[in-house]
Amino acid sequence: MKKHVTLFDICKKAGVSSATVSRVINQSPLVHARTRTKVMKAIRELGYHPSHAARMLARQRTDTIGVIFPDIAGGFYADVLGGIDDVAAESSYHIVTAFSHGDQDTKKLVAAFAQERRVDAMVIMNLFASTAPVIKSAVRDGMAVVLLDRPVPGLKTPTICIDNVNGADAAMTHLLDLGYRRIAYISGPQDNFDAQQRMEGVRRAMNRAGVALTDELVWQGNFGEESARQALRSYLDRWQSLPEAIFACNDAMAISAMATLQDHGYRVPDDVAIVGFDDIDAARHLGLTTVRVPMREMGTAAAHAALEKIQGQEPVVSTMLMPAKLMVRRSCGAELAASRGAPAARG
Amino acid sequence: MKKHVTLFDICKKAGVSSATVSRVINQSPLVHARTRTKVMKAIRELGYHPSHAARMLARQRTDTIGVIFPDIAGGFYADVLGGIDDVAAESSYHIVTAFSHGDQDTKKLVAAFAQERRVDAMVIMNLFASTAPVIKSAVRDGMAVVLLDRPVPGLKTPTICIDNVNGADAAMTHLLDLGYRRIAYISGPQDNFDAQQRMEGVRRAMNRAGVALTDELVWQGNFGEESARQALRSYLDRWQSLPEAIFACNDAMAISAMATLQDHGYRVPDDVAIVGFDDIDAARHLGLTTVRVPMREMGTAAAHAALEKIQGQEPVVSTMLMPAKLMVRRSCGAELAASRGAPAARG
DNA sequence: TTGTAAGCGTTATCAC
DNA sequence: GTGATAACGCTTACAA
Numbered sequence: 004m005k006k007h008v009t010l011f012d013i014c015k016k017a018g019v020s021s022a023t024v025s026r027v028i029n030q031s032p033l034v035h036a037r038t039r040t041k042v043m044k045a046i047r048e049l050g051y052h053p054s055h056a057a058r059m060l061a062r063q064r065t066d067t068i069g070v071i072f073p074d075i076a077g078g079f080y081a082d083v084l085g086g087i088d089d090v091a092a093e094s095s096y097h098i099v100t101a102f103s104h105g106d107q108d109t110k111k112l113v114a115a116f117a118q119e120r121r122v123d124a125m126v127i128m129n130l131f132a133s134t135a136p137v138i139k140s141a142v143r144d145g146m147a148v149v150l151l152d153r154p155v156p157g158l159k160t161p162t163i164c165i166d167n168v169n170g171a172d173a174a175m176t177h178l179l180d181l182g183y184r185r186i187a188y189i190s191g192p193q194d195n196f197d198a199q200q201r202m203e204g205v206r207r208a209m210n211r212a213g214v215a216l217t218d219e220l221v222w223q224g225n226f227g228e229e230s231a232r233q234a235l236r237s238y239l240d241r242w243q244s245l246p247e248a249i250f251a252c253n254d255a256m257a258i259s260a261m262a263t264l265q266d267h268g269y270r271v272p273d274d275v276a277i278v279g280f281d282d283i284d285a286a287r288h289l290g291l292t293t294v295r296v297p298m299r300e301m302g303t304a305a306a307h308a309a310l311e312k313i314q315g316q317e318p319v320v321s322t323m324l325m326p327a328k329l330m331v332r333r334s335c336g337a338e339l340a341a342s343r344g345a346p347a348a349r350g
Numbered sequence: 351m352k353k354h355v356t357l358f359d360i361c362k363k364a365g366v367s368s369a370t371v372s373r374v375i376n377q378s379p380l381v382h383a384r385t386r387t388k389v390m391k392a393i394r395e396l397g398y399h400p401s402h403a404a405r406m407l408a409r410q411r412t413d414t415i416g417v418i419f420p421d422i423a424g425g426f427y428a429d430v431l432g433g434i435d436d437v438a439a440e441s442s443y444h445i446v447t448a449f450s451h452g453d454q455d456t457k458k459l460v461a462a463f464a465q466e467r468r469v470d471a472m473v474i475m476n477l478f479a480s481t482a483p484v485i486k487s488a489v490r491d492g493m494a495v496v497l498l499d500r501p502v503p504g505l506k507t508p509t510i511c512i513d514n515v516n517g518a519d520a521a522m523t524h525l526l527d528l529g530y531r532r533i534a535y536i537s538g539p540q541d542n543f544d545a546q547q548r549m550e551g552v553r554r555a556m557n558r559a560g561v562a563l564t565d566e567l568v569w570q571g572n573f574g575e576e577s578a579r580q581a582l583r584s585y586l587d588r589w590q591s592l593p594e595a596i597f598a599c600n601d602a603m604a605i606s607a608m609a610t611l612q613d614h615g616y617r618v619p620d621d622v623a624i625v626g627f628d629d630i631d632a633a634r635h636l637g638l639t640t641v642r643v644p645m646r647e648m649g650t651a652a653a654h655a656a657l658e659k660i661q662g663q664e665p666v667v668s669t670m671l672m673p674a675k676l677m678v679r680r681s682c683g684a685e686l687a688a689s690r691g692a693p694a695a696r697g
Numbered sequence: 698t699t700g701t702a703a704g705c706g707t708t709a710t711c712a713c
Numbered sequence: 714g715t716g717a718t719a720a721c722g723c724t725t726a727c728a729a
Contacts, residue, residue, distance in 0.1 A: 052465035056406035057722035081428035118399035285632035404706030
């Protein structure tokens with residue numbers, strides 16, 4: 004690595020002190036215009052650029068936001084990152100990303116970022132309940148922390164959540180409004196926060212409509228394609244019949260169910276209506292009716308909250324619910340119903 | 351931000367010099383076992399963690415790899431990032447990511463990372479030819495640079511490329527082998543490197559098969575869904591007929607063409623076969639035959655190259671071609687052909 | 698308006 | 714083995 008130009012080289016060349024050069028760099032108004040030009044000239048001629056490391060040390064800040072995602076998020080949360088970057092870049096903040104492999108790893112990452120003062124703020128996709136203590140202690144040490152997805156109980160720090168309950172409610176209500184009554188629900192993992200909330204929304208919608216949510220119609224899934232396929236198959240094997248509609252806790256399972264049905268010769272939505280949750284890319288291409296999770300907006304919201312926290316502002320609201328909007332497409336049979344001129348009368 | 355524990359606090363508590371504490375931190379063998387335990391104890395009791403900023407400054411290295419992606423990449427390159435992180439994390443390197451909005455922005459980012467010595471190495475998704483000068487000067491300044499996607503002419507630095515030519519050739523050859531002769535090609539933007547190479551592969555396959563690539567069957571696209579739709583529509587309008595097969599330069603266009611055909615009442619692959627390039631998630635769900643680009647592997651390869659460069663090793667090969675594998679699914683009609691017991695005889 | 702000098706928290710080079 | 718002490722490159726009171 005070639006020796007680089009430092010601030011002192013500028014001092015010599017411009018014949019001023021380090022303080023003055025520093026002032027010029029930092030756009031301080033306390034410099035004579037003539038001096039400034041002289042210094043700028045030296046800077047340009049020597050090709051000087053301040054060392055990030057030295058600045059960090061002297062100013063006791065990093066101009067960096069740490070982002071910690073579980074690696075299982077995959078391309079799924081890339082939009083969140085994009086959103087964070089959009090607003091961070093605007094304020095000249097850097098982003099350091101880390102993908103955690105499991106909760107132990109998350110703990111290490113959070114601790115490292117905070118304790119080595121590697122970042123001014125952290126955005127954490129908070130999937131594991133077990134991470135709570137580390138997060139709390141980071142906050143206690145004065146780190147600005149923004150949570151994505153779910154709050155840490157008892158911790159007052161900005162938290163960006165998905166409105167899972169209303170989203171799931173809307174999806175279920177949509178199916179009910181279309182006249183479906185025997186509706187199956189493919190759940191997510193029982194220990195997953197989003198899954199729990201979506202289930203809650205499902206219950207609420209069913210209750211309101213006065214339709215029972217029976218055990219045979221609640222299928223245990225785990226967000227994976229295989230789990231949905233199996234759930235569907237075992238229902239078919241056992242009952243030799245289909246529900247009128249299926250609502251899956253996420254798109255991956257909805258799509259998998261859709262494919263499985265088609266493999267068995269059933270048509271969607273003619274024989275069974277399907278609705279998912281997330282609105283991943285494939286959902287649009289497949290005409291899957293689903294609930295859209297505004298990933299990018301969650302990212303921008305998180306970054307804004309982080310920047311505010313850094314500036315010491317207390318957040319206006321500590322937990323922010325991002326609206327989850329129902330995207331009506333083919334798979335739920337809304338078009339079918341409309342073309343019949345009336346809600347599908349069934350069951 | 352609460353005042354934090356520094357190395358000197360440990361010195362006092364353990365009754366040793368800063369040098370010794372530093373040695374302990376850095377696992378130097380030149381410390382008596384007894385001293386080491388004493389120091390470790392103090393570190394644990396006081397909850398000391400070395401400051402990343404101070405280390406960076408003193409050691410003149412950042413333990414950080416910078417990654418610069420064009421934002422248009424979207425979720426598409428999330429896997430690349432995951433791959434980079436996998437190997438970087440293993441060597442305790444951090445990742446700072448930046449999404450560039452256009453070539454001007456890319457230039458700024460590259461320059462900033464390099465000149466402020468913000469990172470030890472950079473992985474750059476090299477989409478714009480205009481970025482070449484900045485990249486070259488970063489390399490000249492001693493920065494370890496790894497390029498993704500395409501080389502900078504005249505610059506010998508590790509470059510991870512997609513084997514676009516062979517990938518496209520394989521796709522086209524597959525269609526030819528299935529017996530199709532009137533094959534349309536939806537191209538990518540003319541100034542895009544990947545697009546140019548894929549076109550090259552198409553030409554090669556057609557030549558080898560002795561089939562002409564006529565102007566009416568080369569449709570100009572721009573990687574966007576809308577461009578494919580329009581290309582297809584205007585062909586339909588003009589000729590009132592379809593080619594036997596369509597090869598699109600990327601999946602987005604292939605999928606869009608597929609949807610457009612279906613809207614017009616045509617069946618895929620029965621009426622028209624379709625093949626894409628990239629193997630995005632939706633491709634699998636839609637049964638689109640396509641050429642798989644190994645994103646994650648590109649990431650790990652890039653990170654490995656970056657780490658080697660940091661250690662001063664000259665790269666074994668300066669440009670590495672990642673194999674692009676044909677994924678045969680429904681849309682190309684291979685199953686159809688097979689069930690007929692012979693290549694589709696057409697044209 | 699400009700300069701002096703003391704940090705910022707490590708690492709690294711010497712002696713001892 | 715261990716301890717002074719000088720870097721590392723910038724910021725920021727405090728003086729002038």
